[in-house]
Amino acid sequence: MKYSTLLLLFAVTISQAQTDNRIYDIIQSVSAERLEKDVTMLANFGTRHTLSDTVSNTRGIGAARRWIKKEFDVISKDCNNCLEVFYQKDMVKKDANARIPFDVWVVNVVAIQRGSKYPNRFIIMSGDIDSRVSDPNDYTSDAPGANDNATGMAGAMEAARVLSKYKFENSILYTGLSGEEQGLFGGAGLAAYAKEKGWEIIGVLNNDMIGNIEGVNGVISNRDFRIFSEPVPPTETEQQRNSRRFYGGEVDGISRQLARYVHTTTKTYMPEMNPTLIYRLDRFGRGGHHRPFNDAGFAGIRIMESHENYNQQHQDIRVEDGIAYGDVLEHVNFEYAAKLTAVNAITMAAIAWAPPAPKNVVIGGIVEPSAKLKWDKVEGAIGYKIYWRDTTSPTWNHSRYVGDVSAHTLEGIVIDNYFFGVAAVGKDGHESVVVFPGGIMR
Ligand SMILES: [Zn+2]
Numbered sequence: 228m229k230y231s232t233l234l235l236l237f238a239v240t241i242s243q244a245q246t247d248n249r250i251y252d253i254i255q256s257v258s259a260e261r262l263e264k265d266v267t268m269l270a271n272f273g274t275r276h277t278l279s280d281t282v283s284n285t286r287g288i289g290a291a292r293r294w295i296k297k298e299f300d301v302i303s304k305d306c307n308n309c310l311e312v313f314y315q316k317d318m319v320k321k322d323a324n325a326r327i328p329f330d331v332w333v334v335n336v337v338a339i340q341r342g343s344k345y346p347n348r349f350i351i352m353s354g355d356i357d358s359r360v361s362d363p364n365d366y367t368s369d370a371p372g373a374n375d376n377a378t379g380m381a382g383a384m385e386a387a388r389v390l391s392k393y394k395f396e397n398s399i400l401y402t403g404l405s406g407e408e409q410g411l412f413g414g415a416g417l418a419a420y421a422k423e424k425g426w427e428i429i430g431v432l433n434n435d436m437i438g439n440i441e442g443v444n445g446v447i448s449n450r451d452f453r454i455f456s457e458p459v460p461p462t463e464t465e466q467q468r469n470s471r472r473f474y475g476g477e478v479d480g481i482s483r484q485l486a487r488y489v490h491t492t493t494k495t496y497m498p499e500m501n502p503t504l505i506y507r508l509d510r511f512g513r514g515g516h517h518r519p520f521n522d523a524g525f526a527g528i529r530i531m532e533s534h535e536n537y538n539q540q541h542q543d544i545r546v547e548d549g550i551a552y553g554d555v556l557e558h559v560n561f562e563y564a565a566k567l568t569a570v571n572a573i574t575m576a577a578i579a580w581a582p583p584a585p586k587n588v589v590i591g592g593i594v595e596p597s598a599k600l601k602w603d604k605v606e607g608a609i610g611y612k613i614y615w616r617d618t619t620s621p622t623w624n625h626s627r628y629v630g631d632v633s634a635h636t637l638e639g640i641v642i643d644n645y646f647f648g649v650a651a652v653g654k655d656g657h658e659s660v661v662v663f664p665g666g667i668m669r
Pocket of ligand 1: 375408540541
């Protein structure tokens with residue numbers, strides 16, 4: 228082999244493993260100080276309970292959402308009006324459940340950074356506006372909700388500040404949702420709005436409690452965090468469920484692929500962090516605002532701290548038996564909240580710079596020595612990457628860049644022993660979320 232050919236091969240290998248320096252800049256730009264300022268502001272509205280006062284300009288959820296909208300407007304002004312900021316609201320009727328004692332407007336704040344090429348395709352980051360104390364229907368007591376969930380809300384605002392300095396091909400949507408503690412009403416409202424508008428949602432990164440580093444069990448870590456995702460969508464058909472028995476896919480739904488994407492992006496660009504994939508929709512028996520998006524058939528995951536302190540969630544502020552209860556500011560670690568905000572920001576940037584995922588991915592290779600994959604090419608991709616992993620592995624451990632083709636045979640890789648997927652690769656090296664095959668080739 229000639230030396231020049233060797234050099235060329237080397238260059239090609241490098242270009243396939245490239246990282247994007249803009250992603251490091253994004254991590255650096257997330258500010259713990261600004262997060263502290265915003266979380267403090269939110270906590271100081273006294274309560275942000277969904278049923279609380281909406282008239283006062285200093286206390287209650289009305290004041291909080293008006294301030295959030297105003298902040299998004301300020302961010303937009305700073306980027307030549309690059310954000311479309313609006314309220315999305317739905318009336319929830321009395322007795323919708325036991326936590327809705329009277330008719331109430333559930334009002335979300337939405338900010339859209341419109342993509343240049345795919346204005347109708349969205350990657351979404353959500354936090355929550357609302358807060359609560361011990362009694363879920365107590366809408367007058369102080370409920371600062373500093374960690375739950377002023378941190379997620381402030382994270383979405385900070386991500387908007389950072390990412391609005393860049394241009395993307397896909398749209399990024401930042402939102403503060405309401406009615407979470409009363410029954411996930413805000414998420415349901417925005418998911419329905421998205422369906423009505425015909426939005427294509429790549430995924431929802433729901434942030435709910437991203438600021439606590441000391442668990443109720445005493446474990447302290449400012450590196451660990453969790454990514455919750457359901458295994459398969461609740462909207463799948465009976466036929467899809469049946470075919471899983473024979474072809475696999477029990478742990479390969481669209482939300483799980485999104486969770487793996489967050490995991491990989493974090494490991495690549497923030498190797499000091501320890502993301503844990505949790506193979507379940509949410510904490511045991513508990514809820515979060517990604518679920519209504521999952522219910523509507525969209526990919527959505529929950530990003531949150533690893534070590535929760537239950538004395539500091541959903542509690543009346545008090546001291547009992549020497550234990551201080553309440554979700555107050557002093558328990559929030561803003562450097563950590565900045566890290567998790569950065570995880571969101573780099574995931575959204577990578578996805579929003581990536582081409583669409585390959586379509587109609589099918590797999591074959593039954594009773595053959597090699598696995599075969601085929602897909603439809605997508606606009607904007609310079610090539611495709613096949614991923615595979617052991618059936619017991621939580622993450623995609625093997626990959627091969629196969630170039631700008633629409634089919635590839637993995638010689639010597641027996642289909643029975645692995646799971647497979649395909650991603651599209653863009654010119655800056657950013658990849659789509661991996662697509663698990665949806666059909667069989669015989
Ligand atoms: Zn909560």
